[in-house]
Amino acid sequence: MPHLRPGAAAPARPGVLLPRRELAAGWTLMVLIAVLAWAVTVGQSRRMPVEPGTMGMAPPLFLALWVVMMAAMMLPSVAPVAITWVRAIGRHSAGPARVLRITGFVSGYLLAWTAFGLLVYGVLAVTGRLVGGSPAAARWIGAGAFLLAGLQQFGPLKRICLRHCRNPMFQLARYARYRRWAKDLRVGAHHGLYCVGCCWGLMIVLIPLGVMNVAAMAAVAGVIFLEKLWWRGPWLARAVGVAFLVLAVLAPFQGWLLPGLQEAPMGDMDMDMGPAR
Template identity: 35%
Template sequence: MQGIVRSGLWLGFFATILGAWWTMYAMSTSMGLDLLGRPGAMAQAMQGMDPRMDMAMPMARFGPLFAMWAIMMAAMMLPTLVPTLRSYEDLMVSADGTRGGWLGVSLGYFLVWVSFAAAIAALQLGLLFAGWIDMLGIATSRGLSAALLIAVGAFQFSRAKAVCHGVCHAPTLFFLGHWRRGCAGGLRMGLGLGAFCVGCCWGFMVLGFVGGFMNLAWMGLATLFMVLEKLPQLGHLVMKPLGGALIAAGVALAMGPI
């Protein structure tokens, strides 16, 4: 019976991820974008819209933007939770963990990222009405794109990144130091883990304003790097090289031909 419950929870977890990616694909194609975020005629028309004149457009209103970012958080961040949930399962017998606690960890983690979705949706609206990004959420100047790449790359070398990554990279240590029983305890631990995860990965989300947040190839690549950073044997090997690559890309973009 326990095996059936475990299998059902994991199947539901992965079904949620697949459903979120499918929804993102459906939203992207409905906006006239291909998998690389390249705009068709309809999307090009949206890019040229003035948000102050076209506030009825979904991308110029908080509600649709928040819903889009919340779905994106499920698609991009739930895959990065797999090593953490596996660590929780390893401790279930020795530390009196439960399937309710497993669900609590998942829910707490996702609630933090939903809160982040609200914050970045508000940021997107602010940047849109300031004219710094277009209606598709892409930076309107090469200078802003270069600055974002360099800033996120530099953050990869920071002490804050190292601390947050240390928790995400070794969730077992976090569980041992903050263990709480039951669903409520799992929820509390999930909230803590989610906060550290936001501190570790916020930059990859912000880079959506460079490559396009509806560019599924770009956001899929960001998801891949976030997953790699959290793998126990690999995470610490990719963090700084990735930061160097982002800085180099930002410098190249800033110094490229006008």
């Protein structure tokens, strides 16, 4: 047992374990939100066909569903950044306060993706009209979406934003200078903008694959997670870019690659209307 000088305070062993408990609480919160978001997304997808356009949704309803989708897809990859921010910058906060700070960070992060969702809604509205007027346009819209996504995977914006998302500590230190008012919300929103810059190409492939296509969403979420957290993430980003460019070449000749741009059969649209009377 180490010798203590008179008047010296004994080491507080419980305090050593406290950060671990708070870390577990932060991870538990993020995982619970993601799991609940996936449950809502899967449940909603069963009631909505995969089809072009906005699927008949008004902007408020679409944005509400979009935010849930982003929580499901993005929170697993952003959780380490949110928890690192709160632990490093908010280390003097109490346990419940840290949970509130994580909530503020996540809210700001999803706010950035909500703004991007408005743009997606507009694009879906236009593609829905184009495909409705000329079904043959679906093949070229799909090819354009895959081409744009593939080029984005090799572009400078992708490289800069992915570098930030993989190594955010320098930027997190700069965030410490922000004023206290809504600090965590603003930090989350700023980091979310980097994430949008990194991942918008991956998101637009949901237009040809289907915004409510759960398999496609899960695949995109997996790619995002690995790009940000796997040590070979940058190489994976390039490989995915090559795959998108190949899909861009195939899309005009292989309509099955574009389920999100095909009109849903009437049977699927009536599947939740109950038996005929």
